[in-house]
Amino acid sequence: MAGRTAVELEVYLDLLSQPCRAIHIFLNCNKIPHKVKTVAIRKGENRTPEYTKLNPMQKVPVMVDKDFVLTESDAILKYLATKYDVPGNWYPRHPERRARVDEYTAWHHTNTRPHAAKVFLMEVLLPFMTGQPADPLKVERALADLSDTLEKLENMFLKRQPFLCGDDISLADLLAMCELMQPLGGGRDILKDRPKLLSWKSRVQSALGDSFDKAHTVLYSFRDRSKAKL
Amino acid sequence: MALEMYLDLFSQPCRSVYIFAKKNNISFDFRKVSLLEGEQYGEEFGKINMIRKAPAIRDGDFCLAESIAIMKYLAEKYQTSDHWYPADLQKRARVNEYLSWQHMGIRMHGSKLFWLRLLIPKIMGVEVPKDKMDGALEDLEGSLKLIEEKFIGDKPFIAGEQISLADLVAIVEIMQPVGSGLDVFEGRLKLSAWRDRVQAEIGKELFDEAHQGILASQEMVKNMDSSKMQVFKPKILRFFL
Numbered sequence: 312m313a314g315r316t317a318v319e320l321e322v323y324l325d326l327l328s329q330p331c332r333a334i335h336i337f338l339n340c341n342k343i344p345h346k347v348k349t350v351a352i353r354k355g356e357n358r359t360p361e362y363t364k365l366n367p368m369q370k371v372p373v374m375v376d377k378d379f380v381l382t383e384s385d386a387i388l389k390y391l392a393t394k395y396d397v398p399g400n401w402y403p404r405h406p407e408r409r410a411r412v413d414e415y416t417a418w419h420h421t422n423t424r425p426h427a428a429k430v431f432l433m434e435v436l437l438p439f440m441t442g443q444p445a446d447p448l449k450v451e452r453a454l455a456d457l458s459d460t461l462e463k464l465e466n467m468f469l470k471r472q473p474f475l476c477g478d479d480i481s482l483a484d485l486l487a488m489c490e491l492m493q494p495l496g497g498g499r500d501i502l503k504d505r506p507k508l509l510s511w512k513s514r515v516q517s518a519l520g521d522s523f524d525k526a527h528t529v530l531y532s533f534r535d536r537s538k539a540k541l
Numbered sequence: 542m543a544l545e546m547y548l549d550l551f552s553q554p555c556r557s558v559y560i561f562a563k564k565n566n567i568s569f570d571f572r573k574v575s576l577l578e579g580e581q582y583g584e585e586f587g588k589i590n591m592i593r594k595a596p597a598i599r600d601g602d603f604c605l606a607e608s609i610a611i612m613k614y615l616a617e618k619y620q621t622s623d624h625w626y627p628a629d630l631q632k633r634a635r636v637n638e639y640l641s642w643q644h645m646g647i648r649m650h651g652s653k654l655f656w657l658r659l660l661i662p663k664i665m666g667v668e669v670p671k672d673k674m675d676g677a678l679e680d681l682e683g684s685l686k687l688i689e690e691k692f693i694g695d696k697p698f699i700a701g702e703q704i705s706l707a708d709l710v711a712i713v714e715i716m717q718p719v720g721s722g723l724d725v726f727e728g729r730l731k732l733s734a735w736r737d738r739v740q741a742e743i744g745k746e747l748f749d750e751a752h753q754g755i756l757a758s759q760e761m762v763k764n765m766d767s768s769k770m771q772v773f774k775p776k777i778l779r780f781f782l
Contacts, residue, residue: 367690381634381635387634406614407603409613413613417640418606420644420645421644463592467592
């Protein structure tokens with residue numbers, strides 16, 4: 312077709328994975344042309360010889376831009392935000408505002424991500440994989456750690472501003488939101504008694520439009536199937 | 542007003558920030574924070590950094606935590622040599638990729654071993670169970686293997702031909718278990734060769750100065766007053782045992 316260039320950007324995603332959803336949303340929200348290759352981890356599609364060749368760590372997400380292969384959602388989002396013509400609020404150019412986003416995305420790795428993921432792991436994934444019921448003590452511990460993180464989000468990052476790093480949505484909010492949605496896969500709404508975080512969530516959802524729910528359909532079905540099993 | 546840096550050189554991310562600033566002749570006011578004495582929980586420190594972690598900087602009115610955010614900010618502000626945090630999109634992405642992976646990929650494992658080998662026996666008065674120690678060692682081995690094979694590979698440095706923030710952040714983390722008396726470089730030729738290159742780029746004097754404290758840990762922990770460290774007991778029980 313005249314004037315049509317091949318789409319060179321490919322992303323390997325499993326939409327049950329929080330960082331994969333963040334990338335999916337970012338690409339769609341910003342209308343960046345791309346191809347999605349689905350990788351279903353629960354079916355072992357990350358362990359095939361082809362996938363292992365692409366990513367020896369057998370993880371998702373992976374981005375391939377022509378022949379440039381990149382892992383780590385943090386790095387991928389910053390790459391996309393820089394390469395493509397996206398609004399400046401995502402990853403601001405101003406040094407102090409950019410530093411705030413870098414500060415959150417670093418903190419995220421050892422706080423929001425592991426703590427939200429652990430709740431889902433203990434309550435949903437492990438029982439699903441082993442057939443054994445969830446260990447209530449472990450779930451309780453995971454919830455306590457997550458509660459600690461949620462308090463920090465409320466009292467530190469969201470103390471005096473509508474979004475985690477300022478007046479507008481950024482990569483920080485996107486990454487955080489996708490993590491905090493994960494326990495919903497087991498039917499647990501961790502934000503329900505936290506009005507400050509709930510209003511932040513609705514601001515984030517507003518800013519993302521329907522790309523948010525589209526990315527979460529797989530998680531919602533997972534939740535519905537888990538509920539049906541009970 | 543001078544740039545203030547709140548550092549405790551026992552902490553890996555504090556060392557990377559210290560080395561980066563010194564190497565690039567960035568003048569700063571060194572404010573010591575003693576993490577093992579719980580100074581980060583004090584009122585004064587809370588005013589600088591709500592996250593209550595070191596390293597932290599105060600640049601005029603602007604306060605910032607997280608070593609990676611700090612170094613990127615300083616690299617931009619002081620216009621340091623490009624190789625530290627390349628402007629080239631793909632080279633920069635390679636650096637970011639390592640910096641993102643390393644939080645859980647190596648930092649967690651190196652830190653854990655330091656606690657298991659030195660601090661926990663001191664604070665709790667007991668040796669750590671063998672299975673926990675073996676598990677932690679296995680995790681560290683796995684990380685070091687990945688660093689050698691995937692991140693360094695056949696290149697002189699993580700991002701390519703020149704040293705970057707990735708190598709700096711990597712080396713300080715790898716030195717942490719070394720401080721506990723574990724020679725992680727033994728038998729690892731590739732890693733040792735990379736370490737030699739990184740040390741040469743940083744400069745032996747600066748590297749040794751930054752690591753003086755951590756390498757004297759075994760002696761230092763022996764002489765510490767464990768009663769001052771009891772505040773860490775609940776954290777230890779939750780995370781490590």
